[in-house]
Amino acid sequence: MIDKRPDGRKFEEMRKIEGKVGIVKRADGSAMFKIGDTVAIAAVHGPRVLHPRFLQDPQKGVLRCNYDMATFSVSDRKKPGPSRRSTEISLVTEKSLLPVLDLSMYPSSVIDVFIEITQANAGTRCAGIVAASMALAHAGIPMKDLVSAISVGKVGGRVVVDLDKEEEDLESFGGPTDIPIAYTPKNGEFTLLQLDGNITKEEFIEALKLGRESCKQIQKEQERALKEVYKEKGK
Ligand code: UDP
Numbered sequence: 144m145i146d147k148r149p150d151g152r153k154f155e156e157m158r159k160i161e162g163k164v165g166i167v168k169r170a171d172g173s174a175m176f177k178i179g180d181t182v183a184i185a186a187v188h189g190p191r192v193l194h195p196r197f198l199q200d201p202q203k204g205v206l207r208c209n210y211d212m213a214t215f216s217v218s219d220r221k222k223p224g225p226s227r228r229s230t231e232i233s234l235v236t237e238k239s240l241l242p243v244l245d246l247s248m249y250p251s252s253v254i255d256v257f258i259e260i261t262q263a264n265a266g267t268r269c270a271g272i273v274a275a276s277m278a279l280a281h282a283g284i285p286m287k288d289l290v291s292a293i294s295v296g297k298v299g300g301r302v303v304v305d306l307d308k309e310e311e312d313l314e315s316f317g318g319p320t321d322i323p324i325a326y327t328p329k330n331g332e333f334t335l336l337q338l339d340g341n342i343t344k345e346e347f348i349e350a351l352k353l354g355r356e357s358c359k360q361i362q363k364e365q366e367r368a369l370k371e372v373y374k375e376k377g378k
Pocket of ligand 1: 221267269
């Protein structure tokens, strides 16, 4: 087993986080979330009437998420445009956010969420969900809770929080295990849980426990960033 992580962090320690709200002027709501070198920007457009009309649901609104990694976000230029990976991440992002929204308030409408990863060093889907959740709140859409997200897992035989790219690439001790989770701290629900790799039941429970604690810290930062905007408005 390894006794320290490549970047010197403690096993249960996530990278430095920072949130900022209101960074895309023309969007109805927007936010940035940074975790280490991973940076996600989210912009919300809507709710507005959904066109073409055959896509409308007269009972409730539709949430559409679009995740994209910028070509310049990684050192090996990323091929532009959608991919199977981005389609999957867009879909799981929607599923992570839906439980906190009441779309029956917006019949025949759409809420579009665009997520752009401008810097990627692992954990981008989680950073995107955190930014999107803040952007939805900034757009004034009523939410039951803010969704927080982090990747947990196993590196070098140890249960860890927030794997970076170097750790995701470590092949020793059976390779890494990556478990991105999204969590709503107020009602204690997991809204995303994916798993890539191997883990025992005990380690899995331990990883989720650590992830929950990190999500609580992330939610504090989300709230701080949102309050910042209203402080400025009040001036
Ligand atoms: N990555 C990359 N090029 C790609 C896709 C991913 O360099 O086309 C890197 C990027 O740093 C990303 C990491 O691989 O954060 C891990 O990607 P994964 O699919 O596991 O999703 P993530 O951890 O970002 O949610």
